[in-house]
Amino acid sequence: xxxxxxxxxxxxxxxxxxxxxxxxxxxxxxxxxxxxxxxxxxxxxxxxxxxxxxxxxxxxxxxxxxxxxxxxxxxxxxxxxxxxxxxxxxxxxxxxxxxxxxxxxxxxxxxxxxxxxxxxxxxxxxxxxxxxxxxxxxxxxxxxxxxxxxxxxxxxxxxxxxxxxxxxxxxxxxxxxxxxxxxxxxxxxxxxxxxxxxxxxxxxxxxxxxxxxxxxxxxxxxxxxxxxxxxxxxxxxxxxxxxxxxxxxxxxxxxxxxxxxxxxxxxxxxxxxxxxxxxxxxxxxxxxxx
Amino acid sequence: xxxxxxxxxxxxxxxxxxxxxxxxxxxxxxxxxxxxxxxxxxxxxxxxxxxxxxxxxxxxxxxxxxxxxxxxxxxxxxxxxxxxxxxxxxxxxxxxxxxxxxxxxxxxxxxxxxxxxxxxxxxxxxxxxxxxxxxxxxxxxxxx
Numbered sequence: 074x075x076x077x078x079x080x081x082x083x084x085x086x087x088x089x090x091x092x093x094x095x096x097x098x099x100x101x102x103x104x105x106x107x108x109x110x111x112x113x114x115x116x117x118x119x120x121x122x123x124x125x126x127x128x129x130x131x132x133x134x135x136x137x138x139x140x141x142x143x144x145x146x147x148x149x150x151x152x153x154x155x156x157x158x159x160x161x162x163x164x165x166x167x168x169x170x171x172x173x174x175x176x177x178x179x180x181x182x183x184x185x186x187x188x189x190x191x192x193x194x195x196x197x198x199x200x201x202x203x204x205x206x207x208x209x210x211x212x213x214x215x216x217x218x219x220x221x222x223x224x225x226x227x228x229x230x231x232x233x234x235x236x237x238x239x240x241x242x243x244x245x246x247x248x249x250x251x252x253x254x255x256x257x258x259x260x261x262x263x264x265x266x267x268x269x270x271x272x273x274x275x276x277x278x279x280x281x282x283x284x285x286x287x288x289x290x291x292x293x294x295x296x297x298x299x300x301x302x303x304x305x306x307x308x309x310x311x312x313x314x315x316x317x318x319x320x321x322x323x324x325x326x327x328x329x330x331x332x333x334x335x336x337x338x339x340x341x342x343x344x345x346x347x348x349x350x351x352x353x354x355x356x357x358x359x360x361x362x363x
Numbered sequence: 364x365x366x367x368x369x370x371x372x373x374x375x376x377x378x379x380x381x382x383x384x385x386x387x388x389x390x391x392x393x394x395x396x397x398x399x400x401x402x403x404x405x406x407x408x409x410x411x412x413x414x415x416x417x418x419x420x421x422x423x424x425x426x427x428x429x430x431x432x433x434x435x436x437x438x439x440x441x442x443x444x445x446x447x448x449x450x451x452x453x454x455x456x457x458x459x460x461x462x463x464x465x466x467x468x469x470x471x472x473x474x475x476x477x478x479x480x481x482x483x484x485x486x487x488x489x490x491x492x493x494x495x496x497x498x499x500x501x502x503x504x505x506x507x
Contacts, residue, residue, distance in 0.1 A: 097408035101434045104415060107427025108472075115426050123420050126374070130381055 163326075166217045181215070181329040182206050187231065195262055195322050198222070198234040202330055208232045211290055213331040219296035219319030220244065220284060221328050232330065236322050237297070238262055245287040246297050248276050254285045257297055257316065265298055265316040272312055276303050282316050292331065296320075366406065369398060370413055377417040384421075385481040388488035391418050392461050395433050396493075397500045399440035400454065411437025428472055436461050451494060458493045462486050 107115065184200035202208045204227055214221040214234045222236035237244060238259045246257035246267055253276060255269040267282055280300040286293025298316040305312055376390040391414040399407035415433030419426030440457055466482070 093403070093405040097405050097434075097438050100408050100412045101431060101438060104412065104427050104429075104431025104434055108431055110427065112424060115424065119420055119426050122416065126417060126420055127381075129378055133382065 180207070180332045182208060182332055183327060184208070184214070184232065184330050185327040186325065195236055196239040198236065198322075198328070200232050200234055200328055200330070201230065203228045203230040203232055205229050206330075207332045208330050209333050212333055213291050213295070214328040215295060215331060216320045216325050216328055218321060218325075219298065220291065221320050221322060221325065223290065224330065234328065237265065237318060238322060244291060244297065245285045246282050247285040248274075248300070249281040249283050251275055251280070254287065255311075255314075257282065260315065263318075264301070265318055267300070267314040267316050268311065270312045270314055272305055272310065274312070276300060276312060276314055278302055369410060373410060373414050374417065377414070381421055386484055386488075388485055388492050389462060389465070390489075390492075391415075391433065392436070392465060393458060393489055393492060393496055395437050396440055396454070396457050396461055397497050399437045400444050400457075400497070401500065401504050402441055404438055404441040407437035407441035408434050409437075411435070425469075425472065428468060432465060432468055436464070454493055454497050455490060458490060462489060 107118070110118075182202050184202035184206075186198050187201045188199040189195075190197040198214075198221070200208075200214070208224055208227050210224055210227055212224040212227075212232070214223060214236075220237055222234045222239065222242065224232045225235040226233040235242060237257070240259060242259055244257045245254065247254040248267070248270070251274055253270050253274040255267045257265050257267050260266045265282075267276075270276060278300050282297045282300060284291040284293055284295040284297060296319045298318045301315045301317045303312055303314050373391070373394055376394055380387050380390040395407075395411045395414050398410050402410070411433040412430055414437075415430035416426070418433065419429035443457075466486075
């Protein structure tokens with residue numbers, strides 16, 4: 074077995090007394106001297122070396138911090154962009170309503186929803202507009218999607234809207250294509266039905282049902298829903314027509330109240346029904362019947 | 364040129380070491396040991412001093428001690444190298460001795476972090492890297 078020290082005699086040779094060794098010892102000794110210097114002197118000596126030699130590390134740290142900051146900023150902006158896109162879509166929808174549904178001589182009042190009825194969430198809404206904002210009992214409530222309901226009670230700053238899904242709701246409606254008129258009422262919390270349509274009248278699934286304007290409460294031509302199914306049962310006078318509501322009542326955040334004429338607003342509902350003039354709603358592509 | 368390249372390599376390893384701390388292997392100690400095995404006493408001492416200076420910059424309280432320790436290791440290993448038989452275990456023994464010396468010195472001057480998983484992992488990584496690093500260095504130095 075070989076020894077680790079192959080040339081032990083060299084340990085004591087003159088080979089360790091060259092000028093190179095002396096320089097090496099001086100370097101090692103300088104470390105020893107540095108280590109016994111006071112702390113503030115060491116810090117002062119280290120400072121220029123730190124400034125130069127640690128610059129890449131500082132740069133990398135700054136870059137990493139900057140990247141982290143930018144990433145969080147990017148995430149925040151992405152979230153904001155999504156929020157703004159949603160807001161933009163909502164505003165575009167509102168703009169479409171005001172541009173497509175032109176009320177002749179009448180106005181719409183935007184009314185954010187304050188409260189929904191806690192039992193069904195679909196029968197009543199309380200909106201934050203009242204008589205101070207020209208809301209009145211009977212004012213139709215609309216959204217870009219279609220008819221929501223009508224105001225049944227009104228205060229100075231709030232109105233109670235009864236939706237079209239309320240069991241007592243009845244609205245005069247008609248099939249847009251065939252102009253067959255009937256009464257739209259709710260079947261359950263999700264669906265409407267169009268009553269009093271003769272069996273001989275042609276109605277197909279997919280047909281659009283709009284308000285007929287009869288009764289004077291709702292303007293003609295407002296979207297109510299789409300025919301989902303038509304049943305022609307023997308022994309019955311009328312067709313059984315199921316209608317899917319156009320507006321999603323459970324997801325809306327605001328409605329538009331249709332401002333009634335001043336005379337109509339002043340009187341009781343029995344009085345102003347006689348005075349209300351015919352209100353026409355012009356929808357692009359819609360035949361008004363005049 | 365070779366010496367300049369070695370200094371740059373040590374500096375680059377110092378940057379890597381500082382970026383990976385505290386889970387990094389002790390790259391500076393490793394490079395000092397490996398270079399000392401292939402160099403004469405003065406260059407080994409100077410490389411050790413350079414590595415010690417860099418290691419001390421991150422905490423100026425260890426500046427002198429670190430310089431002394433690394434330079435001393437370089438000189439000692441380069442001296443021993445000329446008279447001792449070399450083997451794989453010899454390298455591991457030197458690296459382990461260097462690590463132990465560093466830890467003991469750190470404890471002695473009160474700057475060594477408490478004995479914990481980070482220190483153990485760092486030492487084990489250093490030992491694990493010793494042999495591959497030495498063979499890589501041998502190839503590189505012979506090419507030069």
